[in-house]
Amino acid sequence: MVKSSKNFRLISVIGSILKWFFLIFLFVYALFPLIWLTISSLKTNAEFMASPFSLPETWQWGNYVKALTVSGIARMMFNSVVISVAATLLNVLITSMSAYAVSRFEFKGNNLLQMMFSAGVLVPLNALMVPYFILITRLKLDNTMLGLILVYTAIGIPISTFITTGFMRSIPRELEESAVIDGANFYVRFKSVILPLSRTGIVTAGTFQFLTCWNEFVYANLLTSSPEVRTVQLGIRYFTNQFSTDYVSMYAAIVISIVPSIIAYMLFQNQIISGLTSGAVKG
Amino acid sequence: MKTTKQDKVGIALFLLPGVALFLAFFIFPVIYVAGVSLTEWTGFTKASFVGIDNYIKIFKDPVFTRSIINNIVWALVAGFIQVPIAALVAILLSFKPKGWKMFRTVYFFPQVISGIALATLWAAIFNAEYGLLNGILELVGLSGLTRNWLGTLESAFPSVLLYWVLYIGYFMVIIFADVQGISEEYYEAAEIDGASRFMQSLYITLPLAKGSIVTCMTLAMINGIRQFEQVYMLTNGGPGNRTSVMVLYLYKEMQAFSYGTSSAAAVVLIFVGSLIILGLNKTLGKETH
Known part of the structure; x- marks a missing residue:
């Protein structure tokens, strides 16, 4: 009896050690490469080549100045901000409108519509390069920011509708009914009852949408060609040519390109996590 | 609450932009790509109908069959290794x-950072001369294992394939929420029966979180077959097309103005994706949407 409880304790100690080893390993795996990249971006090229693990002798902030001047990243950041913000605003406006219709009213084809929107999440959009290219060129929107705004607004529709519908469905009927009694019509109820009450859901959808737009590469690559409309993600592809062997400045440019994502994550972490949990599971 | 006539007009107006964009960017492209796949078309000239010639052509192309295999391996690793982790x-x-x-x-x-930035970061890690990976191997006395990770036939695909397997945050958060939602009562009952935590996880948590796990497997496997950025950035399909994937293949065909074969590859991709979704839902239950 004594022996078996000793064994049991041994097993649980080993289990605990394994558990912590595993959790910490994944922690380091997620973080260390980024820290390494950031530290490398503050070294000289010679230091970087000679000793990849050391801290920089003196912190080379000049790499960041070089990154900004050589890569033209400021312009790309501006383009990315314009495109991402516009596509996010349009997307949440359009999807909160459709979410209002499908979540608060019964009509023929409602279920079918909701199923259709959800199924959109699973469509492998990367495979649709030929049709997207033809569509955007025919609309004469190739190589324009407007073209990308349109594409990005559209590709986020399934996930945003999904998240927003879930939130709107949970608003009690009574609130809307009392607004009807007060004489509020369809549009007034949307604007002054439903929209304010589903703000959390809309912010969640918007956060996802912004990150999707900011990080999108495939269609930026396919649908634009001139530097004037180039987004940050597209810029990263050209860094290897622009900086050639100036690795440290290139890393500085990559760090700069990541910063907005990190800021968005820091600010909206709770929204992101609650969006994933409410949206994806309870479909 | 009754739907009034005014409501009906409002519903139609409010649905219009969303549905129109959905039709234009989700439904129409799938039909269109299927149509183009049956033609020979450079994008400039008039398309001519060629039946299933494009499909025969791409399935005879070893680069495409290699791409399908790579994508299937990728999807399996994502669904059956990444999601279980x-x-x-x-x-x-x-x-x-x-x-x-x-x-x-x-x-x-890592999930909030773009695929292209992560790929560039990992290009630096895999680099033969100054890369982090070779540096670590030398540091721990395993310099015999150092190599040009992305340039060697044997190591290129595993390198491109495997670095993201341990980026589990997205799926972990989804499953975590489902696990949190399981009622305490189940565990209390098991506790009384003397079940260990391990047993509880195996017999209570896993079955009750099955819905979210199957959802994640579906999403992960779809990710696996639509990969592009990583391969494009790290190897562009090389060495010797060893790391090619379907999206890279259809991208290259498109750049070569062979819209027909590019579209045929897209249809195959969509078909494989549908098979995965159907297969998972048939075998593992229907709790997913």
């Missing part, structure tokens, strides 16, 4: 060990 971590964190919130935050962190 995510489920394991979700269960471990559900016991709320010290610092679980910080772990969750950090695990999710």
